Amino acid sequence: MDFDIAVNQHMNWINLVESLFNESDSTILNASSITRDDECDLGKWIYSVDKDLVSNKIYQELVQVHKDFHFQAGIIILNYQSGRKEEALQLHKSFKDLSIRIILLINQLQMELKGT
Numbered sequence: 432m433d434f435d436i437a438v439n440q441h442m443n444w445i446n447l448v449e450s451l452f453n454e455s456d457s458t459i460l461n462a463s464s465i466t467r468d469d470e471c472d473l474g475k476w477i478y479s480v481d482k483d484l485v486s487n488k489i490y491q492e493l494v495q496v497h498k499d500f501h502f503q504a505g506i507i508i509l510n511y512q513s514g515r516k517e518e519a520l521q522l523h524k525s526f527k528d529l530s531i532r533i534i535l536l537i538n539q540l541q542m543e544l545k546g547t
Contacts, residue, residue: 432476434541438534440472445530448504451511452520462512466505468498473537489543493536500529 447460468474477494484490503526510519 437473460508462505462508468501489540496532
């Protein structure tokens, strides 16, 4: 996996969810598909790694944080589309924290796998 591409693609997901708060058309976002952590490129990679990597602590944390990220994105979208914009906005901070954590974990995993 190209980890730099993974970070860029993850940033695209962040921008997609954050577009809600810029008064864009929220109907184009499907909460049930966004909650699927195995549909994005990072998720596809996560669920297809070699067995050797599965025991890696950084990888294990990445799997969980990535799953939480998609779940949180879905809840934000559902709240927003249901007219609960304030609740969606309140969840935004933890969503941002998860986003930052994913990027850090991707970078840590990259360094560890390269042996640096």
